[in-house]
Amino acid sequence: MANSETSVPAARSSDERLRRQSILRSMLSRPELGAVAGAILVFIFFAVTARGTGMFAADGVMNWVTVAGQLTIIATGAALLMIGGEFDLSVGSMIGFAGMMIAIPTVYFGVPIALSVLFAFCGALLIGFLNGVIVVRTRLPSFIVTLASLYILRGMTIALSILFANRTIVSGVKNFADDSFVSWLFAGKAFRGFFIWLAEAGVIGTLPNGQPAVQGIPAVVLWAFAIAAVGHIVLTRTRFGNWIFASGGDANAARNVGVPVARVKITLFMVTAFCATVYATCQVMEFGSAAADRGVLKEFEAIIAAVIGGCLLTGGYGSVIGAFFGALIFGVVQMGILFTGAPNDWFQVFLGLMLLTAVLFNSVIRRRATGER
């Protein structure tokens, strides 16, 4: 994937201001290189340890692809914000809150599902905006500000769901949404015909009832690709992308050269809120319910994916493609350990060790390649 991006500077190298660099060299110095290498390592690992367990059969693949896809959605937002020099710890709580913003109006107030979803997106963007404004105005670390949002949003999710619905799990959304285009947009399955064809051709397995083992690509995966692609293009091909790097690298210097740092940061907080809401909407539409405990700890998974993907915790460096591969690594490791049949009590130990290995490998490769000290 890095290939197609990097060929562009090489093509323009007739400009005397640009240093000539071999394609290989410029490929190696990209922030996502380590994550790609880590992903390959992880795949090799599971190809050996989880062989014959169904991990690489069609439904097994779709399982970890879905998990990785979900994570990609919030990791993209987290990566952009991190490159812009800030954190958002309220992503997980926002997932729970956005879910309730969709489910409660739909189930209890008879609001059409499309309007509920629109309401949830508006509400989330507003909260993201407030997060951003508070961080920018007070100059407090975003770590603290969004930690407060983490608690406030989680608390509001519980309190409001009890207040309006008298329960913390609101189900039955499907009764209102099944025929709606919103359901199709967030929980549909794409390329059904293609998968039926694959099953008929014997490429993937079939169920005893004749259906293909995988019925289609879940919408959440397509959203993941779309969001990562847009994020990548904005970051690397637009003025706003340059502003993100500048704001995260040195906010004062950026301000001095005329970058609207406050606006950039506030926008990025709104982007993470938007991503969290996409995640929540896909989940609510797929499962037909919202619960007050949805999304617990997902903020850390998003940040971890971004960091595995080569984003610096200090800001100013990183890539969306990297975060994409970071999410892939995390998703594959998370589900892959289950495929190996490792004892559950040790699950989190393995998860931690594998992530540490992937990150170490990643950073070692990157240092070797870029010649950093």
Add this chain to the structure above:
Amino acid sequence: MASLVKKLLTAFAVAVPVMMSIAPAAHADGERFVFVSHAPDTDSWWNVIKNALKNAAKETGTTVEYRNPPTGDIADMARIIEQSAATNPDGIITTIADFDVLKASIEQAIAKGIPVMTVNSGTADQSKQLGALMHIGQPEYDAGKGAGARAKAAGVTNFVCVNHYITNAASVERCQGYADALGVPLGDHMIDSSQDPTQVYNKVKAYLTAHADTNGILTLGPNSAEPTIKLLRDTGETSKYNFITFDLSADISQGIKDGIVESAIDQQPYLQGYLPVVLLTQYKRYGVMPANNINTGPGFVTKDNIGLVEKLAGEYR
């Protein structure tokens, strides 16, 4: 760079067999089952079930993998069920923590031809609707009814049901079953005590003062039982009521020993782990399966067996 890659590869050459040696699942001779619970890592109640799974696996010569969403997120649990189905196990045992969320995943596993049993949470109806082989759990209404029958035998005519979780339909069913067994309409015999110990204490106190003819008490768990036990200790009316509670805790055990609490209803979680493994094994080997669902509760813990229960608490009880 080459030496580094070599070093890393060597490290993995060591790590991979280690990982595989503790992952016998894919290579075992016996059947392989996956048990998926909804409980977060921190929920100690499930330790009993984990021990039951270990025993059952040993005795049947099968392997059982216990899986749960680390944070208790049911949406994550759906992914774990999908993952389990992808490994083509000989059977899946799962709770129905949230019917709507898990429906598609469980149905997909069944469509794949994997035998599925449901345990613990969920109802027999939901289990049947999903197409599972059977449900093993404690039906709330019947458990309440069992308690009511016990109370009736002890001469209870007027009762109070202390409900600390009134928003949960299952807890109302417990009170209803108890009332039906006594043949008394539930009506205002059920009080919404809330979860706060002080409030429970005062609400029960007010009820018992206003209804002096009450002679039976049903509490639905430690949250409502413990303040009620304290109240009876404070007023000295330790033997005035036939007091039955759901579930066990240290305070409830002491209450049983002191004769304040007549019995505690135990849903016997051990059986919810042990039985599905044994039954699925026989189903796989000989195609036999009981035709009915299995109720693991209500089992009653009384003064007579509290010693054994306390000794095994947290491990097998």
